[in-house]
Amino acid sequence: MAEPAARHILVCDDDVVQRELLHEMLKRLGYSCDMAVNGREAMKRLRQDRYDLLITDIFMAEMDGIELARELRGLKPDLPVIAVTGGYGGVLKPYAHFMTVMGARAVLRKPFTRDELAGALSRALEGPVQAEDSGKDPA
Template sequence: MIRILLAEDDRVMREYLTRALERSGYAVSAVDRGTEAIPLLEAERFDLLLTDIVMPEMDGIELAQRASEMAPEMRVMFITGFAAVTLKAGKQVPQARVLSKPFHLRDLVLEVDRMFQSENAGFN
């Protein structure tokens, strides 16, 4: 099963995203800030870091950079409502995907599915 670490400071958004991804067959661990994600990254293996960019204590870009050092094979997807931040993320973490808010939960699940399509073909 594909494991996702979700870092999103908005509680309602975090719960919606978690529910949508779990319904689609993903295992989700959710935290409300980047600094809470680091101990999980040290202790467990995740296939995808799904992170908001603008968060307290540690933003999603810094989290993604730290995560990439800890788990280079892990994929990264940013979610953000700020266009300028999207450009910064693209420059600093070029291999990451960016999904701009607002988005429909279906769009998020489709994007995550696309990231793992070739791997999912073997799971049944």
């Protein structure tokens, strides 16, 4: 597996605080990253630049993470995806499951720690698709 600094990640989240938090976590873990505020902007960036991984929120305006994952499968089917969400109570499990069906290699529930993010990144970047949950009860 390549060193983190050699990895370029696209973060897609409509919450500015969450984007800044992810940017800082990724920076401290040694990754470079770009930011997108919704799925449409993420698709534009994905068409223009090369990324090693996409981290996307599931629930967003304009184009949510599920729509983004669906479009991504047609554009870059091998790009690893990590889904993140604060969820909406009991509805999280079906959406998290759908993201794994769409190819997400991990689903993390906000708030998550830098160590949880590091573990998800390691799993997502090193091998075959194997969806993992952060272990937190999403309900």
